[in-house]
Structure formats: C-alpha cells, structure tokens
Amino acid sequence: MKKYLLVILTFFLSQAGLKAQEMAELTLNDAILYAIENNVNAKNARLELLISKATVKETTAQGLPQVNGAFNLDFNPRIPVAFFPNEPPFGDPTNPSDVIPVRFGVSYTSGLAVNFSQMIFDGSFFVGLRAAQTLKQLTEYDLNKTENDVIENVKKAYFGVLVNEVRISLAEANLSRIDSLLKETQALNEAGFAEKIDVSRIQVQRNNTFTQLERAKTSWQVSKELLKLQMGLPVEMEIFVSENLRELNPQEELVRLLAEEGQNRIELDQLNTQLELTQLDLKNNTVQYMPTIDFVGNIRRNGAGNEFGTVFDGNNWFGSSLLGVSMNIPIFDGLSKSARIQKNRVQINQLENQRFFLKESFKNEIFTARANLKNDLNILEVQTENLKLAQEVYDIARIKYQEGVGSNLEVVQADSDLIEAEFNYLSALYDGLISKVNLEKALGLLKADLTN
Known part of the structure; x- marks a missing residue:
C-alpha cells in the first residue's frame, strides 16, 4: 500500500x-x-x-531521574556587616558603641554543584x-x-x-x-x-x-x-x-x-x-x-578569595554533599x-x-x-x-x-x-x-x- x-x-x-x-x-x-x-x-x-x-x-x-548542574561566580563590592554586642568577654572597652561591626565574607565567591532528584511516589x-x-x-x-x-x-x-x-x-x-x-x-x-x-x-x-x-x-x-x-x-x-x-x-x-x-x-x-x-x-x-515522596541528592564545591586571581586556587576550594528524602503532605487547599x-x-x-x-x-x-x-x-x-x-x-x-x-x-x-x-x-x-x-x-x- x-x-x-x-x-x-x-x-x-x-x-x-x-x-x-x-x-x-x-x-x-x-x-x-x-x-x-x-x-x-x-x-x-x-x-x-x-x-x-x-x-x-x-x-x-x-x-525518570532529574539531574541539573549549577555554577556561580559572585563579586561583593561591599562585604556585608554583622553586628555583635559590645559586652565581655568579647567586647572592646575602647569602643563607646554598644555593638561591634564585623565584616564576614570575601570579595569573590564561586561554586559548582550537581543536583539530583528521583521520584519515589507520586x-x-x-x-x-x-x-x-x-x-x-x-x-x-x-x-x-x-x-x-x-x-x-x-x-x-x-x-x-x-x-x-x-x-x-x-x-x-x-x-x-x-x-x-x-x-x-x-x-x-x-x-x-x-x-x-x-x-x-x-x-x-x-x-x-x-x-x-x-x-x-x-x-x-x-x-x-x-x-x-x-x-x-x-x-x-x-x-x-x-x-x-x-x-x-x-x-x-x-x-x-x-x-x-x-x-x-x-x-x-x-x-x-x-x-x-x-x-x-x-x-x-x-x-x-496523598503525599508525594522524592529522593534528593546534591554534590557541591565552593571556593572564595579576596582577589579575583585567588578565587580558583585549589587550596581555596572545598566540597560538600547531601542525600535525603523529601515528603510533601497536602493538608488544606481551600x-x-x-x-x-x-x-x-x-x-x-x-x-x-x-x-x-x-x-x-x-x-x-x-x-x-x-x-x-x-x-x-x-x-x-x-x-x-x-x-x-x-x-x-x-x-x-x-x-x-x-x-x-x-x-x-x-x-x-x-x-x-x-x-x-x-x-x-x-x-x-x-x-x-x-x-x-x-x-x-x-x-x-x-x-x-x-x-x-
């Protein structure tokens, strides 16, 4: 035909x-x-x-399994300031203020990550x-x-x-x-x-x-x-x-x-x-x-440096990982x-x-x-x-x-x-x-x- x-x-x-x-x-x-x-x-x-x-x-x-990659490179022109109470034993007697400002962070941060999820029940x-x-x-x-x-x-x-x-x-x-x-x-x-x-x-x-x-x-x-x-x-x-x-x-x-x-x-x-x-x-x-259940995983490496040239120095990079199960339970939807x-x-x-x-x-x-x-x-x-x-x-x-x-x-x-x-x-x-x-x-x- x-x-x-x-x-x-x-x-x-x-x-x-x-x-x-x-x-x-x-x-x-x-x-x-x-x-x-x-x-x-x-x-x-x-x-x-x-x-x-x-x-x-x-x-x-x-x-089917869902896999996503992520990359970030961030620059902080002004590093955020955190405040602590100016009290003993870490207080500064020479500072008349009742708080002490401290900057936490560096100018450059970067990271690589792979995120993974698999439906278990839906x-x-x-x-x-x-x-x-x-x-x-x-x-x-x-x-x-x-x-x-x-x-x-x-x-x-x-x-x-x-x-x-x-x-x-x-x-x-x-x-x-x-x-x-x-x-x-x-x-x-x-x-x-x-x-x-x-x-x-x-x-x-x-x-x-x-x-x-x-x-x-x-x-x-x-x-x-x-x-x-x-x-x-x-x-x-x-x-x-x-x-x-x-x-x-x-x-x-x-x-x-x-x-x-x-x-x-x-x-x-x-x-x-x-x-x-x-x-x-x-x-x-x-x-x-009924609830939904998913298996989730994450592998990540982060790096940082005060100068751009040191951001990708291997000594400044550290790894982390996560494995877990998440459950979403519907309770009330109007x-x-x-x-x-x-x-x-x-x-x-x-x-x-x-x-x-x-x-x-x-x-x-x-x-x-x-x-x-x-x-x-x-x-x-x-x-x-x-x-x-x-x-x-x-x-x-x-x-x-x-x-x-x-x-x-x-x-x-x-x-x-x-x-x-x-x-x-x-x-x-x-x-x-x-x-x-x-x-x-x-x-x-x-x-x-x-x-x-």
Whole structure:
C-alpha cells in the first residue's frame, strides 16, 4: 500500500510542474488515497498524533531521574556587616558603641554543584502517564474520523464532477437536436410551409438550451475545483475523472448496502475515550490527597578569595554533599480539590448522557439514510422511465411535424418536456449518489480500497 501511495504522490507532484492543459487521470480510489495523504485536515490530524506521542514521552520523563548542574561566580563590592554586642568577654572597652561591626565574607565567591532528584511516589504521575496514553489513543481516533470525513467529501465531490459531465453531454445532445430542428424549420419557412413565429419559437428554445449548456460547463469546472480542494491537489493541476456512474454504482452493490447492519462508529470510540480521560482526571484529583515522596541528592564545591586571581586556587576550594528524602503532605487547599472532583463527576454524567444520545442518534441516522436511499432509488427508477417516455414523445412529435400532421408548437413543447425530464433524472441520480454516501457513513463503512 505504501508503495502504491508513493507512486501516486510522485505522479501528481511530477504533474504539478506541467502546463495547465496536461491532465491527471483519476479514479475514485486514486482521489481518496491522494486526499488522505494531502488534505490539510488529514495532515493536521497526523501532526496532532505526533504531538500526542511527544506528550507521552514528556509525561514519562517526569518519573525518570532529574539531574541539573549549577555554577556561580559572585563579586561583593561591599562585604556585608554583622553586628555583635559590645559586652565581655568579647567586647572592646575602647569602643563607646554598644555593638561591634564585623565584616564576614570575601570579595569573590564561586561554586559548582550537581543536583539530583528521583521520584519515589507520586500518584498523579501514574495517572498522568495513563492519561497521556489515552490521549494518544484519542488522537488516533480523531485521525480516523478526519480520514472518514475526507473520504465522504471526496466521494461527493467526485460524484458531482461525474453528474455534471452527464449534464454537459445531455445539454450538448439537446443543443444538437434543437439546431437540427431549427435548420429544418428555417428551410420550411423559406419554402413557405412554416411561419416566422415557428422559427422564432425554436430560436428561443435554442437560446435557452445553449444557456443551459454553458451553465453545465461552469458547474463542471466548479465541481472539479471543489474536488481538487478536497483532495489537497494544487489548483494549477488539471484533472480528468476516468470512471462513470454506472461503474461506481452497480445495482448489486446498492442492494447489498441496504442490507448491511453496519459497523462500530468512530464517533462512539472518540466519546468513550473522552469519558475515560475525564475519569482519569477525577482519579488524578483524588490521588492528590496523598503525599508525594522524592529522593534528593546534591554534590557541591565552593571556593572564595579576596582577589579575583585567588578565587580558583585549589587550596581555596572545598566540597560538600547531601542525600535525603523529601515528603510533601497536602493538608488544606481551600477545598479546591474537592471542587474539581465534583466538577469531574458532573462531566462524567454529561458524557454518559451524550453517549446514550449518540447511540440513539446513530440508529436514527441509519434508518433515515436507508429510507432516503430506497426513496431516491425509486425516484431514479421513475425518472429513468420518464426520460424514456419523454424521448419517445419528442421523437413522435418530430416525425408528425416532418410529415406535416403535427404542429411546431407540439415539437417545441415535447423538447421542453424532454429537457425537464433530463434535469429531473440528473437530480434524482445525484440525490441517490449522495444518499448512498450518507448511508455508508451512517453504517461506518466509509473507507478507501487500500489493497491495490
């Protein structure tokens, strides 16, 4: 799979430097695979996963030994003075003051130290480590959800391009048909067998059909730009979709989809993980009532001198060290931990309520999507039949007109009805495609084919 994705990426990137008229041929699965790798939201979701992995490492590091070095070099322009009472046996009778000032210290002092600490017990650390792992799992679910959203958007955009291509084909066929009718009517008018109003009526129909063709072409361009945006493809690239609607929606696949029971939805996994994180936060606030214990150590050497040149004389340097255990015992914090615990419990109740509602909404979503797809397929079947009938009516009206037993108005009306039937067919076709994607989403079946 990775090799396949790399080939696709290399292909598209190499194409990006070509001229605008160069085209990249796309299947639906190619578009989905490229979008998963290049869509901005998908890329950010993968970066968020990297952040969560770094958070796990950061949390783990808090339980490992902490070692810090220190160095200082101090200069005392005026050495501090200490005062002693001017009393026997150390008093100075010649000094009239009741205190004796004495300077303690030297002009220059320096020191080197290594400080060491190791956590022995901290309940918050172990809860935090588990929470970091759970957060990583949540970001993995978020990535899956984002990829599902990307697949949904790419499918809908891809289908939009295909439907607009069909719309253009139908509009071109309509324009060709009406042009042929217009030429025939103009010839009849010149021969005196048709009135000028018959020509004008068909000319109006021709202008409307031409406008519809131009709108279809614009919609096609817009739908391609939307597909490129959803894929994360540079706008300079020109694309060509190589599949048709019949290939992508075989009848047996639709029947099988309607019978599917569905799979676990990623949204439920996300909510369950959020609930677990809140429960861990509750546990973290609870264990903060327990003391924390750390092992500490210190190694230090200090030196001094009245002159800067003597500060680093080895004879003036002396070492010291310390080993110990420190314990921090929480006694009273103004009931802040108690308030946080109460808040956590309320949040858990909220998430449990949300989980219940989410499960019920999934059932409703599946029911609605399945009902919409069935309805859209029925409508599509009716509109397909209606399109055939409209074509037959037009053909008969055209023959009658050519044989002189039908009116020009009847042909124009039949053509208008045929165009309306075509647009109704396209609308039903697009609605069916969107309903199919919505049902796939509701059933948790949105995915790309990664086996190629």
